Amino acid sequence: MSFINYSSREINCKLVYYGPGLCGKTTNLQYIYNKTREDAKGKMISLATETERTLFFDFLPLSLGEIRGFRTRFHLYTVPGQVFYDASRKLILKGVDGVCFVADSQLERMEANIESLENLRENLTEQGYELDKLPYCVQYNKRDLPSAVPVEELSELLNPTKVPEYEAIATTGQGVFDTLKALAKQVLQELRKGS
Amino acid sequence: MLTPQLVMYEEEVRQIQNVADRLQQDSRSQAILVVDKNGQLIAASGSASELDTTSLSSLVAGNVAATGGIAQLIEEEEFTGQFHEGKGKSVHMTIVGRKMILAVLFDKSTTQGLVKLRVKKASVELESILLEVDKKAASSKNDVFSEITDADIDNLFND
Numbered sequence A: 001m002s003f004i005n006y007s008s009r010e011i012n013c014k015l016v017y018y019g020p021g022l023c024g025k026t027t028n029l030q031y032i033y034n035k036t037r038e039d040a041k042g043k044m045i046s047l048a049t050e051t052e053r054t055l056f057f058d059f060l061p062l063s064l065g066e067i068r069g070f071r072t073r074f075h076l077y078t079v080p081g082q083v084f085y086d087a088s089r090k091l092i093l094k095g096v097d098g099v100c101f102v103a104d105s106q107l108e109r110m111e112a113n114i115e116s117l118e119n120l121r122e123n124l125t126e127q128g129y130e131l132d133k134l135p136y137c138v139q140y141n142k143r144d145l146p147s148a149v150p151v152e153e154l155s156e157l158l159n160p161t162k163v164p165e166y167e168a169i170a171t172t173g174q175g176v177f178d179t180l181k182a183l184a185k186q187v188l189q190e191l192r193k194g195s
Numbered sequence B: 001m002l003t004p005q006l007v008m009y010e011e012e013v014r015q016i017q018n019v020a021d022r023l024q025q026d027s028r029s030q031a032i033l034v035v036d037k038n039g040q041l042i043a044a045s046g047s048a049s050e051l052d053t054t055s056l057s058s059l060v061a062g063n064v065a066a067t068g069g070i071a072q073l074i075e076e077e078e079f080t081g082q083f084h085e086g087k088g089k090s091v092h093m094t095i096v097g098r099k100m101i102l103a104v105l106f107d108k109s110t111t112q113g114l115v116k117l118r119v120k121k122a123s124v125e126l127e128s129i130l131l132e133v134d135k136k137a138a139s140s141k142n143d144v145f146s147e148i149t150d151a152d153i154d155n156l157f158n159d
């Protein structure tokens, strides 16, 4: 749910990175955090287990420039990907303005990808959203690994509606900002439509 | 419109700010945060400028969301208030008007009892302001964004 504050002249939007355990959601946010100027970011908060798995969420506030005199702020969240944290994932999806599904390109993670994508659809529906009507993009992460499935196959399997899709290596940052920009753009375009 | 938006105009933000300021003084607390349930800060008062209010807002909302999840699982409608007590500082959080959270940070210079009492009064005031916010949102369109061009959006990312 975007928040438009006419008093402070700010637009706030919530973006959520979703995907199976270990697909690289947290790594996306860490890269964005590391590469963003001090004055354009807040603190990154990670509520994680001792083994650095996301327990509740990661949170990164970004402040992009101004549009028509309004400062645009994006609140980036990741969900915990591990299957048994479903209750937490539902909470994080509340009020979402845009979703990035991060897929793990490795062949051995295909079932996990499919399961997570179905879970995303279900959880959104439960909250009264529809994935196909939300700003939404897909990222194929871990392109550097030997067992990475060709993008065409991933796309067929995980992106039947052909939303914008990006290849990425989150550890080196490849594709990370392309994904973020694409999603942020869609969210702003949606805001325009809605007004 | 697909996603519901929260739109706040100056008048209501000013009123909320006033309630927060008064609550901070009356309860003798350190800081007040008014946060929407999704973790976006609406107003802050007291020593809030020394705090990382963006982080705090997100965590307060996460905390309230998690507690709300627990309430649902045990079939309790909603825990309306929560209280975390530390050695020096404490936090009191309440849900107001179903979509806002009022968080009060306080120390030994006041008591939980006084904070609770003042929060109750402030909640009532906030609720009526929020009703006004809803009414306005339903009746007016925010036209600033209809004029956004693709170039405006692209420019945001040129750095």
Ligand SMILES: Nc1nc2c(ncn2[C@@H]2O[C@H](COP(=O)(O)OP(=O)(O)OP(=O)(O)O)[C@@H](O)[C@H]2O)c(=O)[nH]1
Pocket: A019, A020, A021, A022, A023, A024, A025, A026, A027, A028, A052, A053, A054, A055, A078, A079, A080, A081, A082, A141, A142, A143, A144, A145, A168, A169, A170, A171, A172
């Ligand atoms: N080789 C390679 N490793 C990656 C890539 N992206 C992330 N990783 C590694 O994968 C592991 C898991 O990454 P995280 O970002 O913690 O995964 P996550 O999706 O947040 O996982 P959960 O919090 O459990 O949902 C880490 O060791 C990362 O360094 C990538 O593109 N290539």
Ligand SMILES: [Mg+2]
Pocket: A025, A026, A027, A053, A054, A078, A079, A080, A081
């Ligand atoms: Mg993670």
